[in-house]
Amino acid sequence: MKTVVAAAPCCQPVVARAIALLAATLPLAAFAGTPINKLTAADPTGTVEISNTAGTVTVTGWDRNEVEVTGELGKGTERLDFTKADKITRIKVVLPNRSDVEDTDLIVKVPATSLVSVNTVSADIGVQGVRGTQRLQSVSGELRTESSGEDIECRTVSGDVNIAGSGRKGLVSITTVSGDATATRLAGEVNGSTVSGNLTLGVGETSRSRLRSTSGDLTLQGSLAADARLDIESISGDVRLDLVGKTGADFDVASFSGDIRNCFGPKPVRTDEYAPGKEWRHQEGDGSARVRIKTLSGDVSVCRK
Amino acid sequence: MTQDERTLQGAVARIDSQLRELPREIEPGRDLWSGIAARIDERAAPAPASEPRHSAWFWQAAAAVALVAASSLLTATLLDRDRPAGQAVVTAAPSNQVATSQDAVGMPAAFGPAGTLDPEYLAARKQLTQMLDQRIGTLPPSARAKLEFNLGEMRRAADEINAALAAQPGDPLLEELLLKTYQDELAVLSNVSQLTGSLENAAASPAEKRMQL
Numbered sequence: 001m002k003t004v005v006a007a008a009p010c011c012q013p014v015v016a017r018a019i020a021l022l023a024a025t026l027p028l029a030a031f032a033g034t035p036i037n038k039l040t041a042a043d044p045t046g047t048v049e050i051s052n053t054a055g056t057v058t059v060t061g062w063d064r065n066e067v068e069v070t071g072e073l074g075k076g077t078e079r080l081d082f083t084k085a086d087k088i089t090r091i092k093v094v095l096p097n098r099s100d101v102e103d104t105d106l107i108v109k110v111p112a113t114s115l116v117s118v119n120t121v122s123a124d125i126g127v128q129g130v131r132g133t134q135r136l137q138s139v140s141g142e143l144r145t146e147s148s149g150e151d152i153e154c155r156t157v158s159g160d161v162n163i164a165g166s167g168r169k170g171l172v173s174i175t176t177v178s179g180d181a182t183a184t185r186l187a188g189e190v191n192g193s194t195v196s197g198n199l200t201l202g203v204g205e206t207s208r209s210r211l212r213s214t215s216g217d218l219t220l221q222g223s224l225a226a227d228a229r230l231d232i233e234s235i236s237g238d239v240r241l242d243l244v245g246k247t248g249a250d251f252d253v254a255s256f257s258g259d260i261r262n263c264f265g266p267k268p269v270r271t272d273e274y275a276p277g278k279e280w281r282h283q284e285g286d287g288s289a290r291v292r293i294k295t296l297s298g299d300v301s302v303c304r305k
Numbered sequence: 306m307t308q309d310e311r312t313l314q315g316a317v318a319r320i321d322s323q324l325r326e327l328p329r330e331i332e333p334g335r336d337l338w339s340g341i342a343a344r345i346d347e348r349a350a351p352a353p354a355s356e357p358r359h360s361a362w363f364w365q366a367a368a369a370v371a372l373v374a375a376s377s378l379l380t381a382t383l384l385d386r387d388r389p390a391g392q393a394v395v396t397a398a399p400s401n402q403v404a405t406s407q408d409a410v411g412m413p414a415a416f417g418p419a420g421t422l423d424p425e426y427l428a429a430r431k432q433l434t435q436m437l438d439q440r441i442g443t444l445p446p447s448a449r450a451k452l453e454f455n456l457g458e459m460r461r462a463a464d465e466i467n468a469a470l471a472a473q474p475g476d477p478l479l480e481e482l483l484l485k486t487y488q489d490e491l492a493v494l495s496n497v498s499q500l501t502g503s504l505e506n507a508a509a510s511p512a513e514k515r516m517q518l
Contacts, residue, residue, distance in 0.1 A: 119500075122445065137500055140448045155496060157444070158451045175496055177455045195455040195493060212489060214455075214462050233485055235462040254478050256469060275473055296466060296482050 033072035033102065038082045042067040044111040045132070046087035050118045053095055055103030057120060061112030061129035067091075068109040074102030124159075147172060147186060154181070160197075167204045174199065180216075192218070198237075206230065213237040217298075221305065224249055228289035234298040241293065241302045248285030253302065254278070255295040263303035426487070433494040440501040452497060459490045 042048070044065050050057055055074060067089045073080055074093075081092040093104045103123070110116060110130065117135040118125050125136050127145040134152045136143045143154050143161045149168030154161045154175070161174050161181040169188030174181045176197040183190070183201045189208040192199045194216045203209065203222030211218045213234040221242040224230065228249070232239050238258075243249075253260055253268070257276040260268040265282035280302075293300050441449055466483040470476060 122448075139444060139500060155500060157448050157497060157500065175492075177493060177497070178451050193489070193492065195458055195489070212485065214459050214486070214489065233482065235466070235482060235486065256476075256478055256482070271478075272473075275476075277476075277478065294478060294482060296462070296469070296479070 033074055033104075034077075036069055036071045036073055036080060036106070038069045038080075040067050040082070040084050040089060041065060042084070042089050042111055042114070043087045044113050045115075046089060046111070047115040047117065048108065048110045049088060049090045049092075050106065050108060050116070051090075051092040051120070052104055052106055052118075052123045053093060053121045054101075055093075055123045056105045057108065057118050057123050057125045058106065059108045059110060059116055059118065059125075059127045059130060061114070061131060062109045063112060064109075065111050066109075067111070067114075069106060071105040071107045074104040076101035077104055080104075147183075149188075165202075165204070169205075169207070186222075190220075211239075213298075223247070224289040224291070226288045228291075230289070230291045232291075232293045233295070235296045236298050237295075238299045239293055239295060239301070241291070241300075242305050243303070244305050246285065247289070247304065248287060249283075249289035249291050250287040251280060251282045251284065251291045251293075251302065253280040253291075253293040253300055255298065255300055257297045258295045259299045261299070261301045261303075426491075430491060430494070433491060433498060436498045437494050437501075440498060443501050456490070456493065459486060459493070462486050463490075 042065055048059075048067055050059065058071075067084075069080070069082060069091055076096065076098075078094045078096045081090065081094055083090045089110075091106065091108060093106070095101050112129055113132045114130065115133045115135075116127060116130050118127070118137070120138040120141045122140045123138065124142045125138055125144065127134060127136065129146070131148045131150060133150050134145060134154075136145060136153070137155045138159045139156065140158045141156070142159050143156060145152065145154070145163055147163055147165040147168070147170060149166060149170040151171045151173075152163065153173045154163070156175075156179045157177045159176070159179045161176060161179060161183075163172065163174075163181075163183040163186065165172075165183060165185035165187065167185045167187055170186075171189045172183065172186050172191070174183070174190075174192045174194075176194045178196045179194070180198045181192060181194070181200070183203075185202060185204055186206075187204040188206065190201060190203060190206055190211075191209070192201060192211045194212070195214045197213075197216045198219070199211060199213065199216065200219045201209075201211075201221070203220060205223045205225050206220075206228055207225040208229050209220065210231045211220065211233070215236045216234075217238045217240070218232055218234055219240040219242075220230075220232070221244065223243065223245045224247055226248065230241075230249075232241070251262075251265070253262075254271070255278055258278075260278050260280050262268065262280055262282070265280070265284060268278045268280035271277035271279050291302075293302070441452070444452065463483060463486050466479050466486065470479045470483065473479065
């Protein structure tokens with residue numbers, strides 16, 4: 001059965017104008033960017049290095065021993081370098097030395113166990129399904145990735161970082177200047193450092209964690225391994241530690257002028273009769289893990305969930 | 306292997322060779338113990354009240370700062386050397402050039418009212434700051450402003466701690482936090498230098514329209 005759609009007489013001029021406009025716009029759209037379609041064989045444990053300035057970089061792990069690049073090269077871009085040497089595949093957007101260049105969107109598929117390294121200026125980076133080590137860096141782009149237990153390093157100046165963990169142990173390092181970072185279901189070792197960004201990390205179980213901030217707030221929620229070492233320092237940012245499950249830890253918490261609030265153990269004490277400092281030392285359970293928190297003026301909260 | 310790596314490897318091999326040639330034991334030319342005992346007795350005597358005393362960890366931490374400074378500088382320098390000659394970062398030199406990182410940092414390099422920082426640390430910081438100054442122009446203005454604000458934030462933190470140390474000289478918590486602040490400053494300078502250094506073609510990009518800082 002055929003279906004015929006006819007425009008009502010009242011609307012025919014409008015439809016005709018719309019079609020004419022669409023037809024006039026199509027050639028422009030075709031010149032807006034150059035489609036990319038490249039493919040090469042790759043070692044499943046090789047390295048894929050990607051560099052893009054502005055736009056997006058989306059990396060997906062797949063079960064083929066090939067690297068495929070699709071997407072669109074921004075208008076005015078000089079070229080896309082796609083090279084392979086030994087186990088390293090390099091994808092690099094090369095810009096001319098002028099400013100009227102449009103964004104480039106790269107969609108890269110890599111062998112799932114590849115080591116992936118991505119550098120951008122403002123391009124957002126998204127990674128999914130990659131089970132190898134990841135090294136993601138951007139000046140102001142947003143970083144969004146998944147952790148499968150392999151090492152992940154994320155560095156930005158002002159871009160935000162978002163990591164979805166799998167509960168498998170690994171090493172995650174997050175460094176920002178002003179970008180915020182959020183992570184869920186991490187496990188193992190977590191290191192976070194920021195100047196004014198807020199770090200909010202959910203950890204299944206941590207064995208080693210070190211968080212540092214100047215004025216950003218630090219929040220860690222999770223459980224401590226039996227021999228865990230947790231070290232948190234902040235100048236004026238607040239620190240919040242929410243412990244999940246049974247905790248056997250030795251707590252050493254001190255703040256020069258911030259408040260200390262704890263939901264278990266004795267009350268914090270003044271360190272000096274004439275100075276504002278407070279400290280809280282407490283052994284919970286067998287005290288096998290160690291928690292150390294220091295702030296200048298940031299408030300500290302340690303509670304159990 | 307690059308020329309730089311070959312040079313570095315050669316230098317390491319030479320140092321190894323020189324180390325192997327060193328004698329395993331050296332007999333002192335005279336009995337040193339009497340002098341050491343006298344020095345121990347001197348140190349056991351109470352220090353004058355006017356000189357702030359630092360705990361043992363302080364000096365260990367100070368050594369750590371020097372080590373961090375050296376390693377930050379080495380890393381940043383090596384990364385800089387790895388850049389092929391033809392790939393020098395283009396400095397954008399925008400018309401509304403803001404203050405350099407040197408201006409933004411200007412961190413008081415002192416521990417409390419009477420202290421001074423290790424010259425090695427100061428030299429490393431100066432070099433890292435200069436390196437960042439060369440590259441900061443490659444950052445989009447909004448990112449640069451954000452960075453400079455945050456370097457200023459660290460300077461303000463150090464000011465605040467130094468002021469507190471003036472009121473409470475020798476406070477171990479304050480000294481520790483101040484050292485960490487200096488370490489963090491070096492780490493930020495080093496990180497941003499590396500980040501900008503790894504991004505050729507960054508300067509003349511249309512990145513501004515996407516900046517969400």
